[in-house]
Amino acid sequence: MRNVAICGSHVKNFISSPSFVTAIEMDGVPIFCGLIHTEDIKFDRHIPENRFKVLVRKIAFSYNYRDKNLIFTTAIKAALNRFYVVGSEFVGEVIDIGSDVTDFQIGDKVIGNNHYPNSGIEGVPGGLPSNNSSTEYQVFHQIKLIKVPPQIPDEVAATISIGGQTTYSMLRKLSLTEGSNVLVTSANSNTSLFAINALNKHKVNIYATTTSMRFEKELKEMGVKRLIQIEPNSENWVADELAEEIVKEKGSFDCIIDPFFDIHIGKLIPLLASGGRYITCGFYDQYSSLIGKEFQYRGLTTSEIFVTMMLKNIQIIGNCIGKTEDLQNAIQDYASGSLNVVIDSVFSGKQVGEFFERTYNAKDRFGKVVYRYD
Numbered sequence: 613m614r615n616v617a618i619c620g621s622h623v624k625n626f627i628s629s630p631s632f633v634t635a636i637e638m639d640g641v642p643i644f645c646g647l648i649h650t651e652d653i654k655f656d657r658h659i660p661e662n663r664f665k666v667l668v669r670k671i672a673f674s675y676n677y678r679d680k681n682l683i684f685t686t687a688i689k690a691a692l693n694r695f696y697v698v699g700s701e702f703v704g705e706v707i708d709i710g711s712d713v714t715d716f717q718i719g720d721k722v723i724g725n726n727h728y729p730n731s732g733i734e735g736v737p738g739g740l741p742s743n744n745s746s747t748e749y750q751v752f753h754q755i756k757l758i759k760v761p762p763q764i765p766d767e768v769a770a771t772i773s774i775g776g777q778t779t780y781s782m783l784r785k786l787s788l789t790e791g792s793n794v795l796v797t798s799a800n801s802n803t804s805l806f807a808i809n810a811l812n813k814h815k816v817n818i819y820a821t822t823t824s825m826r827f828e829k830e831l832k833e834m835g836v837k838r839l840i841q842i843e844p845n846s847e848n849w850v851a852d853e854l855a856e857e858i859v860k861e862k863g864s865f866d867c868i869i870d871p872f873f874d875i876h877i878g879k880l881i882p883l884l885a886s887g888g889r890y891i892t893c894g895f896y897d898q899y900s901s902l903i904g905k906e907f908q909y910r911g912l913t914t915s916e917i918f919v920t921m922m923l924k925n926i927q928i929i930g931n932c933i934g935k936t937e938d939l940q941n942a943i944q945d946y947a948s949g950s951l952n953v954v955i956d957s958v959f960s961g962k963q964v965g966e967f968f969e970r971t972y973n974a975k976d977r978f979g980k981v982v983y984r985y986d
């Protein structure tokens with residue numbers, strides 16, 4: 613079976629064709645990535661420990677920001693003759709099922725169900741089914757999978773589980789009302805693209821911040837009323853005149869959706885209206901210590917944030933992934949045409965280096981990048 617993997621620099625010396633390793637660079641760190649063939653896994657449907665298990669053959673997969681930590685950890689810290697299979701979401705086909713599996717049949721198309729915090733089954737953790745999901749064959753407890761209907765194309769199914777489940781959970785927690793002013797940060801991030809697309813159903817006014825205006829036209833076509841450029845590495849952050857103009861134009865925001873709280877919260881929380889809600893699902897500084905590039909926080913102190921929150925009756929809400937129902941709703945909305953999913957590109961075969969380059973290095977990436985086993 614095939615595995616897309618991050619490899620130590622010596623791995624190329626003991627593999628043979630059709631396995632291969634290729635070199636790229638991410639944030640100045642050399643990364644060896646490759647396609648490594650390993651022995652097929654065996655699945656015995658009759659043994660008791662496989663009663664509720666499902667063998668899945670991956671069709672396609674995609675990576676996320678969170679995977680960068682594992683990529684850099686492997687590249688920098690792992691033994692030079694080892695490889696590590698990465699990946700956090702996939703679409704696959706059910707190849708075999710245990711004797712007591714009730715939810716799936718052979719041939720079903722499935723993706724990961726990241727229901728969090730508890731899976732509902734003792735001994736089976738909640739959250740992502742795997743951090744190694746680009747391996748071609750993998751066994752999962754049935755609770756960690758969800759069926760996707762045939763009208764969902766593979767490249768969409770390979771990208772919807774984390775973005776769909778997380779943003780539908782965030783929008784559920786925000787209890788949005790029609791006409792609210794919602795600010796989404798890091799507009800070009802995959803999470804925010806999902807959020808913006810999902811927000812359209814709620815008939816709210818969508819504003820967004822970004823470090824790059826490259827996709828202003830596309831974002832406006834997706835429903836963003838105004839795109840605001842920020843410069844997170846300058847003290848000014850948002851040009852003074854622009855900040856004044858925005859506040860004059862629209863007062864303050866009812867909700868902020870932020871996938872990188874350490875970049876935005878200290879600057880944006882004062883822009884929330886009284887009784888406003890701020891929700892975050894993540895932070896930027898997930899790997900800077902590994903690559904020796906110190907992250908510098910800019911903005912209000914914790915105490916100032918809490919004073920603002922208290923005086924303005926603001927709710928700060930944390931969100932990690934979501935519930936099964938959130939993912940079901942995202943899948944259903946896509947299937948019925950009310951959710952758009954932005955796909956940047958699809959790679960296959962020898963294009964492992966290209967897949968990593970496009971996922972993590974391409975400044976002009978807009979949407980999810982998929983690798984497909986051909």
Ligand SMILES: NC(=O)c1ccc[n+]([C@@H]2O[C@H](COP(=O)([O-])OP(=O)(O)OC[C@H]3O[C@@H](n4cnc5c(N)ncnc54)[C@H](OP(=O)(O)O)[C@@H]3O)[C@@H](O)[C@H]2O)c1
Nearest residue numbers: 677778798799800801802803822823871893894895932933
């Ligand atoms: N806890 C959960 O359940 C969960 C689930 C999903 C995602 N997340 C989190 O959500 C976040 C986004 O993940 P993702 O996979 O969607 O990310 P992504 O697509 O890799 O995000 C890339 C975007 O981040 C922004 N960005 C990158 N470097 C930046 C910098 N130095 N300064 C300012 N902005 C920068 C840029 O947006 P602009 O071009 O618009 O500036 C860039 O386009 C991560 O923190 C992730 O861990 C968490």
